[in-house]
Amino acid sequence: MNQWLGLTMVSAAAMLAACGGGSDLGGGTETDLSGARGSLMHNPPLRVTALSAAEFKDRLAASPSGQSLLALAGAPKCGVDVHYIEYGTVGGAGEKTNASGALMVPTGGVAGCGGARPVVLYAHGTTTDRAYNIADITEPARPGASEGSLLAAMYAAQGFIVVAPNYAGYDVSKLGYHPYLNADQQSKDMLDALAAARKALPRIGSQDGGKLLVAGYSQGGHVAMATHRALQAAGQPVTASAPMSGPYALGAFGDAVYYGNVNLGATVFTPLLAASYQKAYGNLYAQPSDMFEAAYATGIEQLLPSATPLATLVAQGKLPQTQLFSSTPPAPAFAAITPPTQPPALAPLFALGFGSNNLVKNSARLAYLQDAAANPDGAVPNATTGAQAAAPQHPLRKAFKANDLRDWKPQRPVLLCGGNADPTVFYGANTALMQNLWSNPASPLALPAGLLTVLDVDSASAGAADPFAAVKAGFAQAKAGAAAQGGANAVVQAYHGSLVPPFCNVAARAFFQQVLASGG
Amino acid sequence: MQRKISTTLIGVALLALCGTASAQWSVRGGLTHIAPRSTATDAVGPMLPGPPSGISIDVKNKATAFLSLAYGLNPNMELELALGYPPTHDVTARIAGNLPPHIAAFNGQKLAEVRQIAPTLFLNYKFGDASSQWRPFVGLGLNYTNFDKRKSTQANNALNGGPTDIRLTDSWGLAGQVGLSYRIDERWSVTGALATARVKSRLTTTTAGVQRNIDIRFHPVVFTVHLGYTF
Numbered sequence: 001m002n003q004w005l006g007l008t009m010v011s012a013a014a015m016l017a018a019c020g021g022g023s024d025l026g027g028g029t030e031t032d033l034s035g036a037r038g039s040l041m042h043n044p045p046l047r048v049t050a051l052s053a054a055e056f057k058d059r060l061a062a063s064p065s066g067q068s069l070l071a072l073a074g075a076p077k078c079g080v081d082v083h084y085i086e087y088g089t090v091g092g093a094g095e096k097t098n099a100s101g102a103l104m105v106p107t108g109g110v111a112g113c114g115g116a117r118p119v120v121l122y123a124h125g126t127t128t129d130r131a132y133n134i135a136d137i138t139e140p141a142r143p144g145a146s147e148g149s150l151l152a153a154m155y156a157a158q159g160f161i162v163v164a165p166n167y168a169g170y171d172v173s174k175l176g177y178h179p180y181l182n183a184d185q186q187s188k189d190m191l192d193a194l195a196a197a198r199k200a201l202p203r204i205g206s207q208d209g210g211k212l213l214v215a216g217y218s219q220g221g222h223v224a225m226a227t228h229r230a231l232q233a234a235g236q237p238v239t240a241s242a243p244m245s246g247p248y249a250l251g252a253f254g255d256a257v258y259y260g261n262v263n264l265g266a267t268v269f270t271p272l273l274a275a276s277y278q279k280a281y282g283n284l285y286a287q288p289s290d291m292f293e294a295a296y297a298t299g300i301e302q303l304l305p306s307a308t309p310l311a312t313l314v315a316q317g318k319l320p321q322t323q324l325f326s327s328t329p330p331a332p333a334f335a336a337i338t339p340p341t342q343p344p345a346l347a348p349l350f351a352l353g354f355g356s357n358n359l360v361k362n363s364a365r366l367a368y369l370q371d372a373a374a375n376p377d378g379a380v381p382n383a384t385t386g387a388q389a390a391a392p393q394h395p396l397r398k399a400f401k402a403n404d405l406r407d408w409k410p411q412r413p414v415l416l417c418g419g420n421a422d423p424t425v426f427y428g429a430n431t432a433l434m435q436n437l438w439s440n441p442a443s444p445l446a447l448p449a450g451l452l453t454v455l456d457v458d459s460a461s462a463g464a465a466d467p468f469a470a471v472k473a474g475f476a477q478a479k480a481g482a483a484a485q486g487g488a489n490a491v492v493q494a495y496h497g498s499l500v501p502p503f504c505n506v507a508a509r510a511f512f513q514q515v516l517a518s519g520g
Numbered sequence: 521m522q523r524k525i526s527t528t529l530i531g532v533a534l535l536a537l538c539g540t541a542s543a544q545w546s547v548r549g550g551l552t553h554i555a556p557r558s559t560a561t562d563a564v565g566p567m568l569p570g571p572p573s574g575i576s577i578d579v580k581n582k583a584t585a586f587l588s589l590a591y592g593l594n595p596n597m598e599l600e601l602a603l604g605y606p607p608t609h610d611v612t613a614r615i616a617g618n619l620p621p622h623i624a625a626f627n628g629q630k631l632a633e634v635r636q637i638a639p640t641l642f643l644n645y646k647f648g649d650a651s652s653q654w655r656p657f658v659g660l661g662l663n664y665t666n667f668d669k670r671k672s673t674q675a676n677n678a679l680n681g682g683p684t685d686i687r688l689t690d691s692w693g694l695a696g697q698v699g700l701s702y703r704i705d706e707r708w709s710v711t712g713a714l715a716t717a718r719v720k721s722r723l724t725t726t727t728a729g730v731q732r733n734i735d736i737r738f739h740p741v742v743f744t745v746h747l748g749y750t751f
Contacts, residue, residue, distance in 0.1 A: 084681075
């Protein structure tokens with residue numbers, strides 16, 4: 001091989017290796033995989049979609065559900081950029097984990113869309129879908145798309161920045177369970193999402209206006225109130241909150257259920273609660289079969305949330321549809337509440353919670369009821385002080401008390417919104433109970449006038465002066481529409497999950513706007 | 521990694537060459553035009569429309585300098601290592617028309633530039649003999665393709681939702697060519713060749729930790745004109 005050729009070979013090899021390889025991202029990304037609370041894993045976070053106001057409006061107008069949302073929320077004033085945030089947080093036992101969520105920012109040149117904007121920190125309602133992602137509004141059928149679109153239309157398109165965590169245990173979170181209705185963990189999850197979102201805002205052309213509004217629906221109503229309480233306890237600024245249809249008084253609500261007032265969805269809530277509190281406190285049972293019937297006990301701690309649709313889990317016999325308790329009384333003394341026949345209007349609902357394929361063992365119900373009788377709640381079964389049980393001994397009742405929100409007085413405005421006929425989260429044992437504790441002058445938790453607003457969307461308008469007259473009228477119309485289509489049962493089925501949420505959110509937005517306008 | 525493989529490839533070629541005593545070396549230089557004729561799946565991954573997502577890509581044509589080394593095994597057979605200055609191809613968006621306007625607007629826009637290094641080792645059979653004026657040939661070979669340099673455009677970042685890292689897997693596949701050489705004199709010849717190869721790659725974009733994939737098949741048509749010198 002002559003030299004010339006050797007040179008050629010070398011230069012050919014050099015040609016191959018001519019320039020450095022690699023990837024040019026066309027922009028800088030910061031990565032923080034420390035997992036520290038409130039750390040934002042990727043900054044700027046992924047932008048899932050960028051809708052102009054006009055395009056968002058067209059999109060809503062293209063579907064019946066979108067049309068009704070458009071009618072309620074109003075035409076989008078701002079465009080909406082939906083970002084997907086991943087952040088570090090903790091689990092129910094304080095263990096380090098990660099979670100994800102949505103950060104929505106209003107866009108567009110219209111006044112009230114750009115610059116520094118108020119932040120709505122929103123807590124979503126119960127979902128059994130492990131893949132729930134409230135930032136993924138790309139396709140309407142995705143598990144978080146409906147609630148995500150509601151937030152985008154209701155708040156972001158009207159000039160609010162929205163931060164909405166998916167919660168630990170959902171989407172890409174590595175936590176193998178969800179700390180359901182764990183007030184301490186869930187408020188931390190919310191605040192960690194908020195801290196992470198605040199890190200992202202400067203990188204995505206948005207700005208925190210310094211006003212923080214906390215809202216949430218159903219489970220999220222409890223989370224929102226717990227978050228307001230946590231912010232206040234930490235001395236962090238909060239402008240107002242609007243917990244909606246939430247189980248605030250968990251001790252009273254739990255007792256009501258065990259006294260036989262089985263709510264719609266109880267066979268889903270019970271395993272979620274048990275897994276959450278067992279992880280957090282470790283004392284609910286020695287093994288799941290202490291609490292759950294053998295047919296369901298195996299694997300129940302890992303059952304929810306699930307990648308399998310709830311209907312399939314029920315069809316597979318992993319959960320009963322509605323039968324929480326046995327129709328055989330746990331003791332003769334409890335025959336009258338197995339199931340209860342009073343009040344007659346609710347007896348058919350309660351009856352659904354009983355049967356022979358029940359989820360919770362009679363022995364577990366009996367132990368709970370005996371403690372409830374020995375250490376009664378102040379509101380259930382008889383309204384006395386309205387306060388929490390002083391010293392419950394049963395581990396589940398202790399857990400409920402630890403997460404019961406009848407222990408604080410907000411210092412900033414609160415709107416409690418719900419519907420009085422809610423079959424899923426009882427209004428009386430939660431919203432009305434909090435209202436009484438916070439407004440009855442004899443209550444140790446009574447608030448100064450003007451701090452608490454309570455809205456029952458399912459009530460008669462108080463006339464022209466009623467600021468919520470339009471919301472009540474709209475709800476009445478929607479409820480009548482559901483009844484006309486599917487009768488009373490359709491109303492019961494849709495009440496908590498579909499009928500009330502949009503109207504309460506409209507009210508919450510109006511409430512927030514009014515607090516902001518009055519210098520809040 | 522890719523450099524190691526390229527070096528190894530050249531080494532293998534050299535080893536193959538050194539075996540035969542009566543061998544002839546040629547070096548060839550010229551121009552090549554690469555039409556990748558890519559077909560790509562729709563992007564798959566979290567938070568995309570669909571499925572199908574309706575979001576895909578096309579890889580555009582590119583001309584570049586050609587260089588090859590050939591070693592004659594006998595009057596009719598030669599080994600040829602085809603190289604060339606690594607071409608950088610534009611990658612454009614192919615977006616389904618039914619997608620929302622803010623996504624459909626990206627259709628046809630340049631999303632990326634990707635540079636490929638694609639050494640190909642051919643075993644050529646040349647018809648005729650050394651003194652023939654015109655010598656047609658056919659070749660069968662092995663192609664290795666590495667996409668060593670990728671650049672995401674602002675349009676791509678806007679479509680994906682943030683600064684985007686692009687990676688493409690390496691490809692190994694069969695290659696083939698047909699061509700015709702014209703003998704100028706004992707040393708010099710001019711050749712035109714048409715080559716193709718089986719090239720498959722998985723493109724992965726990573727935007728703020730979120731990965732999406734597109735599988736690409738190339739059905740390249742590579743047209744080369746070069747001048748050869750035989751030692």
